[in-house]
Amino acid sequence: GALVYQYPRRTICKSGTSMRMECQAVGFQATSVAWYRQSPQKTFELIALSTVNSAIKYEQNFTQEKFPISHPNLSFSSMTVLNAYLEDRGLYLCGARAGGQNTLYFGAGTRLSVL
């Protein structure tokens, strides 16, 4: 079946530092990856959509300068949160889908705490 591994599960960083999270698809080819942030209030914000061999599309309020994403192949994607501050706290989720499919499979999430 389709599985998505995301790591680390939990991370704490000091204010102003950066952290990177990674997402690996197993059992299918992750043609597209969506990165979401779930706020402490449990709402979902789409950060960006990434498709292999295409430009990464960032949503309003999110930029490549702050959340650089790499999607080099059909099984791996990573996102970095640069200069993390309190407002960046939350659960970051990667959702991957295979080409031609419409279902997103989510990783376990990376919970970011900022001190």
Add this chain to the structure above:
Amino acid sequence: GDSVTQTEGLVTLTEGLPVMLNCTYQTIYSNPFLFWYVQHLNESPRLLLKSFTDNKRTEHQGFHATLHKSSSSFHLQKSSAQLSDSALYYCALGSSGSWQLIFGSGTQLTVMP
């Protein structure tokens, strides 16, 4: 733009009673895809149900939902709630025109003994 509305933020009911969580959507696309995701405490969202076909009931793990394009709805139902059903439930909208998922605000279901 596209949107998903889940009117109940919190639903509390007694074990054994029926469950119905509302979901309505707005989209410019004629072929929407609707999903229900369930998120248990400290876990990530997991796909529960999906439907791409109008008026066709889809079922999984005792839950069912029917996409009704005429009313733009995809309500989640279960005949008898179990304690283990306590979780956050998200309705999500996708389409062939844009595969990104738009999530509703979520409904916290709490089942009491």
